[in-house]
Structure formats: C-alpha cells, structure tokens
Amino acid sequence: MSEHRPNAPFRVGYIDFVPHPAFLETAAEDPALEIVRIAADQPEAAILAALAECDGYYVMASRDELAKPFHVTDALLAQLPRLLIAASYGAGYDTIDPEAGTRAGVLIVNQAGGNAEAVAEHAVGMMLGLLKRFPECHAAMRAGGAANRNAFMGRDILGKTVGLFGLGNVGTRVAEILRVAFRCRVLACDPYLDAATVTARGAEKMEKAEMLATSDVISVNCPLTSETRAMMDAEAFATMKPGAIFVTTARGSIHDEAALEAALASGHIAGAGLDVWEQEPPPADHPLLHHPRVIATQHTAGVTHESRKLITSIAAQAFSDVAAGRMPPRIINPAVIPAFAERYRAARGRAIG
Numbered sequence: 001m002s003e004h005r006p007n008a009p010f011r012v013g014y015i016d017f018v019p020h021p022a023f024l025e026t027a028a029e030d031p032a033l034e035i036v037r038i039a040a041d042q043p044e045a046a047i048l049a050a051l052a053e054c055d056g057y058y059v060m061a062s063r064d065e066l067a068k069p070f071h072v073t074d075a076l077l078a079q080l081p082r083l084l085i086a087a088s089y090g091a092g093y094d095t096i097d098p099e100a101g102t103r104a105g106v107l108i109v110n111q112a113g114g115n116a117e118a119v120a121e122h123a124v125g126m127m128l129g130l131l132k133r134f135p136e137c138h139a140a141m142r143a144g145g146a147a148n149r150n151a152f153m154g155r156d157i158l159g160k161t162v163g164l165f166g167l168g169n170v171g172t173r174v175a176e177i178l179r180v181a182f183r184c185r186v187l188a189c190d191p192y193l194d195a196a197t198v199t200a201r202g203a204e205k206m207e208k209a210e211m212l213a214t215s216d217v218i219s220v221n222c223p224l225t226s227e228t229r230a231m232m233d234a235e236a237f238a239t240m241k242p243g244a245i246f247v248t249t250a251r252g253s254i255h256d257e258a259a260l261e262a263a264l265a266s267g268h269i270a271g272a273g274l275d276v277w278e279q280e281p282p283p284a285d286h287p288l289l290h291h292p293r294v295i296a297t298q299h300t301a302g303v304t305h306e307s308r309k310l311i312t313s314i315a316a317q318a319f320s321d322v323a324a325g326r327m328p329p330r331i332i333n334p335a336v337i338p339a340f341a342e343r344y345r346a347a348r349g350r351a352i353g
Contacts, residue, residue: 009034010323012056015047015070016040019089020305023058023312030316032323044069048079055347056319057086061110062299063094064280072096077104084344085322087315090302091115091169092251094224098333105339109318109330113169114311115302120173122301123219123249126273127162129295130245131155131217135271136292163187163215165208165231166222166250167201174219175202187211190222212239217247224251232256237263247273249301252280261287264294275301325352 011034018024027033038050047070051057057080060066070076072086077100088096088110101108129135132154140146162178164171167188178184179202188203189211198205208231212218218240222228232246232255240246246269248255257278263269271293277286281298288294302311318328325348331337344352 010056010319011036011054012058012319013038013051013054014058015060015066018058018312020308020312022309023316026313026316027319030320030323033316033319040067048076051076052080052082054080055082055084056322057083058315058319059086059088059093059095061089061092061095062280066095070095072100072106072108074100074103077101077106082347084340084347085109085319085328087111087318089315090311092223093332094251102333102336102339105336105343107322107328107331107336107340108333109315109328110332111311111314112330114314115304115307116169116173118304118307119170119221119249119301120177122275122297123170123174123221123247123273124177126247126249126275126295127217127219127245128157130247130271130273130293131157131160133271133293135295139292157182157184157217159183159185160216161185161187161214162217162219163189163206163211164203165189165218165220165228167193167198167203168221170249171203171219171221172201174221187215191227208236209239212236213241215241215244217245220246220248220250220254222250222254224253228254230254230256232260234259234262237269240269242268243270245269245271245273249273249275252276252278257286257288261291264288264291271295273297275299322352325350327352 010032013036015038024035027035038047059072083106085107086096091110091112093110096108098108133152137146137152162184164174167190175186178186186203187206188198189206189208195205237259260272264272273295274288275297276299282289289296321328341352
C-alpha cells in the first residue's frame with residue numbers, strides 16, 4: 001500500500017477516451033474526484049506509471065479495444081499498489097479478472113442495467129429482422145433477383161416461443177417486450193435464479209436442452225464466464241428446433257462461430273443475429289459476415305446516446321461513492337470487501353461503509 005493520503009483528491013485514470021461526455025460532466029460535479037486522461041499513444045511504461053498514481057481505473061470493456069497489458073489482471077495489479085477500485089465502461093467486463101481484483105484487494109464494479117434497454121431493443125430488432133428475412137430480401141434486391149416475393153415469405157413473432165439464456169437486466173426487458181407486445185411464450189435458462197424469480201421476471205424456468213428443442217428463437221443475454229464459454233457449440237445448435245433462429249447480444253466466445261456457420265449451411269438454423277464476435281471487429285472475410293441469413297452488427301447493441309449517457313453517469317457516481325467513503329452498488333467481486341475495506345482505511349484514513 002502506498003502513502004497515507006486522507007485528504008488527497010481521489011484520482012481516477014482512463015486510457016484515451018470515455019464512452020460519453022456524461023462521465024466527465026458527472027465527475028466534474030464532485031470536487032473530491034480528479035479525472036486523468038492517459039494517452040494511449042505513448043510507451044507502455046508511461047501508461048503504467050500514470051495508472052500507478054491512480055486510486056481508480058475506468059476500464060474499457062471490449063477486450064479488443066484495450067491493449068492486453070492494461071487488462072485488469074494479476075500482472076497489472078501487481079504494478080498498481082495504490083489502486084482501490086476498477087470500473088468497467090459497461091455491463092460487460094471482459095478486460096477485468098474479478099478474481100485478480102479480489103486477490104489484490106481491489107473492488108471491481110460494472111454498470112449492469114445501464115444499457116439494458118438498448119441491448120434488449122437490439123435483440124428483439126434482430127429477431128424481427130430475421131423472421132421477416134430482411135437480410136435475404138435486401139441482398140436479392142441489390143442483386144436484381146427479388147422479383148418473386150413469395151421466395152422471401154417470412155414469419156410473425158406473435159405467439160412464438162422464445163428461449164433466453166440469462167434473465168438479468170437485459171433478459172428481463174427482452175422478456176417483457178416479447179410478452180407484452182407479441183404475446184410470446186418466454187422460456188429462460190438461468191442457473192442462478194429459482195423458478196419463482198424467473199416467473200416474477202416474466203418467463204418459465206427451463207433447462208438448456210429442453211429450451212433449445214422447444215424454442216422458435218434463442219437469445220443469449222448472459223455474461224461470458226468459464227461456465228458459458230462455448231456454451232453454444234455444435235451439440236447445442238443441433239439440439240435447437242429445426243428452422244429456429246439464433247440471436248446473441250451478449251459476448252463473443254459464448255457461441256462457437258464455426259459450429260454456427262455449419263448449422264446455417266445445413267439449413268437446421270434459419271438465421272442468426274450476431275452483435276458479438278470472437279474477434280472484434282471480425283475480419284472482413286469472416287464467412288458469417290457474408291452469409292445471406294445473418295444480421296451482423298459490431299458490438300453496437302448497447303451503443304446508443306441514451307445508454308452511453310446513463311452508464312457513464314453510473315460509473316462516475318461509483319467513483320464518487322468510494323471517494324466519499326460509501327460502498328458503491330454493482331460490485332462483481334463481493335468477496336473482496338473485507339480486504340478492500342482494510343486497504344481503504346489504510347489509504348484514506350477512514351472506514352468505508
């Protein structure tokens with residue numbers, strides 16, 4: 001632990017950019033915060049030296065946007081003895097290892113719920129576009145081969161069965177839209193919620209295999225963890241109902257891209273809406289980008305003016321909470337709290353509660 005500094009400004013560093021000006025505007029309202037931009041176009045040692053002078057680290061959430069040395073890992077945290085809190089830019093935290101934070105006594109928070117509306121709307125929009133066969137019709141019209149309208153006959157979402165992996169903030173809002181607007185039967189596979197909670201959130205609890213086999217649409221809305229990595233593999237796609245569609249606005253690596261391509265090629269899966277990728281952005285020659293029954297977006301589901309303003313305001317408030325001696329919400333490594341509280345008292349000269 002670095003020097004005792006009870007009255008020093010609480011310094012928060014970020015690399016290169018913030019997702020929305022609302023972060024800086026909200027932080028500027030708190031005189032206890034000192035916000036420091038760390039330019040990315042300088043030597044790695046200079047960036048690390050600047051981070052080492054920070055109490056808080058505002059961390060890019062997309063793993064391919066942030067250089068690996070600045071991901072929050074054991075190796076990085078060993079070089080940042082002053083750091084007390086790291087906050088992700090969004091709900092996701094692919095660039096942060098929560099267990100490393102726990103080992104180092106560093107609090108990790110995200111902005112869960114801040115972009116739920118944007119992501120839920122995006123997911124439902126992809127469902128509608130695929131069922132109505134927008135990608136195929138658009139491509140055929142551009143190629144001059146759309147004279148036969150019946151070749152593009154679609155399906156209504158009204159009354160369909162939709163299965164959701166994950167019923168958190170996004171999944172719950174997706175369920176509400178589908179249930180209220182389209183009278184869908186909504187199923188949910190979420191091992192962390194009991195049946196009563198799933199029901200209260202507007203869905204029916206179901207195990208993975210049964211949900212895959214029952215649903216007309218599958219939507220992935222869960223975080224990337226050791227449990228969900230490669231969850232949608234060749235076996236999972238084969239278990240899906242023939243003619244179903246697959247949508248993911250969650251994280252790349254939850255679905256196996258090669259297995260999905262094979263399921264589309266065989267005709268078993270009717271279409272896919274993909275906002276997240278193993279590599280972001282995917283290479284221009286990626287076969288799924290050129291498949292006629294795929295809607296592809298570049299991890300933009302949560303990138304709306306409204307959601308960016310909200311999530312950045314939430315993040316600034318989390319740093320303000322810690323600066324003022326308050327425990328922030330949305331802690332993703334709660335096991336760290338005792339060690340964090342001890343480090344906080346040593347650094348700031350008062351308890352946090």
